[in-house]
Amino acid sequence: MTVVGALRDAGLAPDDSPRRLAEYSYDASNYRVVPTAVLFPRDEREVAQALAVCHRHRTPVTARGGGTSMAGNAIGTGVVLDLSRHMHAVLDVDEQARTATAQAGVVLTALRAAVLEATGSRLTFAPDPSSQSRACLGGAVGNDACGNHSVQYGRTADHVVELALVTSDGLRLTATRSGVRATDPHDAAARARAEHLETELRALTADHLAEFRTELGRIPRQVSGYHLRHLLPEEGFDVARALVGSEGTCAVITSVTVGLVPRAQRTSLIVAGYADIVDAARDVPLLLRHSPSAVEGVDRVIVETMRVRRGADAVAELPAGSAWLFIEVEETGESDGAATALIDDLRRDGHIVDLRQVRDPGERADLWRVREDGAGLSSQLIDPETGDTITTWPGWEDAAVRPENLADYLAEFRELLDRHGLTGVMYGHFGAGCMHIRIDFDLRSTAGRDVFRSFCTDAAHLVVAHGGSLSGEHGDGRARSEFLPIMYTPRMLAAFDRFAALWDPRGILAPGGLRAPRPMDADLALAGAGEHPAQSCIGVGRCRTATGGVMCPSFRATGDEKDSTRGRARVLQEFIRGDLPTAADWRSAEVTESLELCLACKACSSDCPTGVDMAAYKSEFLHHRYARRLRPRAHYTLGLLPLWLRITPHVARPLNRLMGTRAGALGARLGGVTTDRALPEFASAAQLRAELARVPSTVNHSGGPAEVILFVDSFTRGLRPAVAGAAARVLGAAHSSVTCSADHCCGLTHITTGRLGAARRTLRRTADHLDALRGPDGGEVPIVVVEPSCAATLREELPRLLDDDVARRVSARIRSAATHLGALAAEGRAPSWPGGSPPEAVVVQTHCHEYAAFGNRVQRASLTALGVPSVVEATGCCGVAGDFGFTAGHERVADAIAEQALAPALRDHPEVPVLTDGFSCTTQVHHLEAGRPGRHILELLDPDPQEE
Template structure:
């Protein structure tokens, strides 16, 4: 069959539609060539951007083979992709992208006796680890992206991770590979004896010819392979031709590892599993700077470590999130740290770990620049500390002053005994080029990660980038190192390989590539015949962004200099949002259900950024592709806390909806649920009539007209609102602690006033005099989530103005509905400066209100630390509301429950799935329920009858009530029910001539 070499011209005139049609007709599995999909796959976690013609999601082996056949016929190159977390640009391509992660991701076999597993390339590492752990085993390589990276991607880059010091790289743990070449030859690879080589060659088929050519290459270049390659463990750059040596048993599987998808496509992999140590100890060592930490490495390596990781204070200074900040603040006083992990060899030797840890700390104490140490014995704390290191790739993408930082030289490695010298000269090189970056990485193996504040927006900045990486390549070569230590070369470093290897080795690499892929059809431009290091940059002065109209903003985006495009660039592609079950995280509920890139925070951020560029997504704010991708975003704000770079997709979604529907007809749910506070006040005039209507035979029609899914029950309005009850009661208690303003949210006021009444009882028992806002104030949450930001801003301005006396008096504001509390704390300050010409007094008032706003547990902890809550000896499970998770966390609540004697389990459940209007809207029901069914709802159903189910969020309680036979309780209710019994003073009936609070003119519209 005649083929067209895609890397050498390709077939002219092919467009995305034609390629997609050919793939669909060719039985290639799920095929997508629409603008939205192509935009989602235009980048990985690198500096580079290449828009593919189509994306294929194979389900079966034949789909992979058929895709290659179609692409071969069309002369289109193919790029294999796992989780898309590569930082060097090798997971993006201009042809067809094969995404194995979605469907081609099964565990095919696991043999505990042999210590081996066979997997498809799309399997996520943590899924393999979970299956292996059931047999007391694990896969040795463990990169920080373990919760979402795939084995295929690890094989492509020769990933290593924190424990490669003890357990090796991916190559060291691969036993056998089954691969297919671009020309369709399927080959099983592994170690081969000379007899096996001779037998294969004698057959004379495509496989035999391939093996013969590879064996001839090795035989003719033995000296070069022995002296230039494989000199130290982290020499990952280029092709691993050293594995073709006879003393390495001509191991073609290991030679293929690290080839970045340029030689063959992996169909399956058989990998080695090992037995982890039964016990571990973490020793945190502090140093005066990273140079001193690097100098200490050789001495520390004498202690048989599992891991030796380094952190620079420049990295930890970037962290602002309270929970992560708390872990950092507990580190020994220093400007750099080493995390050293020891492992027991057996159950009997576990008791030797404390002594070994002490000896390790003593060795560190004798090194220059040592400042202190701590032996961490609490596994939970050790996990929190390791998480700082795992999040390094994301944390380092912003400098402490907010500037953007980028990969490009984040992966160089040198022999460990030369690390100190290299690091100091590297720091000098940064200074010489006017750059800065936070250093971290695998110090025990001499591998440094750093993100640098390159300026890709200008010609001068791009020239500095090119000059710097060229100089850095010379520096690492002078130290006997490798341009890449585990991330691969990709477009970031392939052009620089001649500086490291010279012409002889580069010629061997080219010959190796030619043997495997003479058509240059697999990931062309990587390793050999490279693309320029400063080409295809994601941010480039050569590409004019689309001028988005209208110019006014909804939100201020203060942290991104008011630049929406810069805000979307926060997503650098580390893909933590693709972790389907990262314990304790909320992000990203819809992705956890669909496992579709378009429903991840990253996928949505990619589309929004492409929208600002105007090349693939061409209709700006009116884009239907972006609208559809944002449709399943629950606006849970989980990403703002869980994403290492604090991408806030809920805010981005609101901003998009604001512009998308400006001056246009909106979905009906925006008019009903988006304006719920206004409609609730109308319903409160005749709640029984409204409830009768929504429970009658007309309910399906009501739901349909309101944009509500027919399977959802409409919550019942209370017979009496909280405000009506409160304004006719007599305060109780002495109020010795002073006044507190109870924020009266629309949800509890109209649907569950008993929650607010319980809040009053608790606050009064704690010694506060409870007040409520004058009139009927609102945070504007429902208008914000539906993108009605003009109205939301007017509501916010009225609210902040109304509360000026409260805030100026120093009175705390306590909220019982987490979503409204979060809106007061985070959304209003951004909203009131969003249009760029906001009144400075409004902005100052919003910030002051945000600072004054507390949760109930926070208020009691800060303002009433000596108050003794009632003793409740009981068990509970608690669901943390997403917005509380994102803003204040559950720490204060946990401590309050502990003081009460409650044995509480905080569910690692993520979002409940209802998420305000999301779970009610037509078209969202299945995802909403599926999100709840992942952890929360099964946990509620299986809880013992006497276990309290705690949920402060109205949405969470509603989801539980509608999907289980249990009723959830607000923390305030749990406490109030245990307070000493007292008779509530008789309420005063409202005057016949004075309207009740419910009847007053609403201020929230």
């Protein structure tokens, strides 16, 4: 019997489908290893059952949390145990004891949030790696993660109290700070194993006292190898901390008790600018004299990449320089005394070019986000001089030295890069001497992989020569374990092997990394792989976050890797490689299933640090999938909606009556349209004519020269003409002349359903038409698009699909309504509010496409500029996203997505106007709270609204 069959016989549910294996063949590293099966245990008992079965079958097991490992620690042959799906509870928070206990699959930010709530924000869990919004506690223990505040709080090992473990043969043990015990005292086999382990671990320590004392714990970030110094008598025979950093090779961690620390109540952030990264490193010893809580650094290229990808306002104003340190100090009083002293020292003795103290909370959050997204941003860099994209990879991104040695190490490291003809971008934990460096390795070609091996070997010798560690945070894994003999003596390596073998004699846990390492250039994902934009996904996993931003709404609804942007990208990557069973067939069941719940919301194109645009990839796949084939029914109804909307104005009244009958419901079902939500009413031609008739004389429909062009899209014309009228009246009052264009389409529904040929034809006509519309002097004037999804399509998809000068010219002129109103306000020409004053508060649901194409602050910034005192943002997808929420079969997911942000905001602010510029968002508000309209910003500003 196979191990998969044996697991099923044990009552477990392993998934060995090709799609699932594709999702779990990768983590955030350079490597690809296909497992035999993936299992999602629900509790410690199921973990023990699984391990017992795998032990009998001698099948490797790799435990996994968020899958964010950059060293290849979360992938492996055999069975992968994903503990993040079900084992993510915070079990206890004890404020008096200053401890918290949580299951291994809990995301670090969720653990911190639970601690803050339970202790009234008085305590927190200190380790805060940049991946904390999706990395799990078990992984933090496995890699001994640190984070931005490790200067003050150290590593995860410094906060671990107890570890609940399952051994490789399925016994449940608890490792403590003074030994090992059976988790269940009545389990005789576990008691015997605990006694045996204690005896053997003490013998191991007695045999290697000298090595443990001289080779381990030499620098703050010595993460490489096993942390066996904690077994020394002076450390109290701390078995729990000895297991931290063991990278899943000794036992599977199921829950962890951690120590908590007081939460800083007030901090100051200083940003220091430097000529280069080495100058920044030279100031670290000076900064450490002031006991900062964080000293983090970023390179200019990362900052510029953030600005290009997310807009110029995505990064707060920085002081002059080409590299920056973010320096945080805790303030104990009301004054900035600690910050002032540090600033004085920097100005007098430092190497700074410029300096700024950042007090605004929003600006501080923006700056920390640049640092937190460093790994993703630096993978697809935008060269600030040329605008070219530079692709970089991990592999030597995590070495550490003593902070006082950092500058000299980096200077020599740059020389090493030059000798190998490589470029590296540097960022990281300067205060701890730990640098993250991503390098433009060529991992596709044999010659490039030879350079990769040669460089990493030389880099290992270099960091050891500076008294450093191969890994300072991410672990050794597949990337660096091969080089441990450069760092440690044979006796120390023998002690490592003996320690791991005591826990897992058969060596089935996480082989290929720290235990039985594979060559560092084996199993590379890009070796032999073709090129495709989907490969820009490197697995950082920001799409698996539960809060912040919009990406990825379907994952937040289901919690399944399948429904994350990363999961879809990995399946597409396997498809491109030709390693799926149906890889040669565009009808691939695996890809089709993976893309089914993608809303094509485009949030990933903005929120993903590497710029993955899953909506574009989905459109491309559907284009091939249904070429000259029968399509899903919804593609003919919802996907051709702009076409139907040219007909519906002439039959709107009888059609609307029909849609409210059983026959209408039957027709909807036959068309693949859900009947669980009310369909919007179609507008009549008379309604549109009436709205456009009530416009100022400054608005014309002739297409002549004008100060601004108003583009009325298909959805606005056919489904909410009142917004078209409001748009004409607001712009007509603000401009001396307005041309209204109401006869063209952006082709959005063609794009989302993969009709790319039809989309290009539609966009060609629209682009030529809009390019011909000019200002009074023949110059290019703004084109204001009423529907934000159509604005985003003309802004982003038009140049991508047509790729010519006309498309690029038109794209540059496109503005969403909110963007244009904000620009008017900045020019002192803001429209007046009906009644003379703005509403006191507004709930805003920003359309996902507008969020992605025009920036995540566009609605808030415009409303603030227009004088609205309080803007409540329901940050997240509404759940409808074009045709997704109206397609039969998507009802449960659409409703779950609405509960992520929009529905709670509506409940919390029942009397506040709801701003929904997007038609999809408007229909979702109506679905959630019938009778409470979602309004377009132009309707709120309409100087002559119709009586309701």
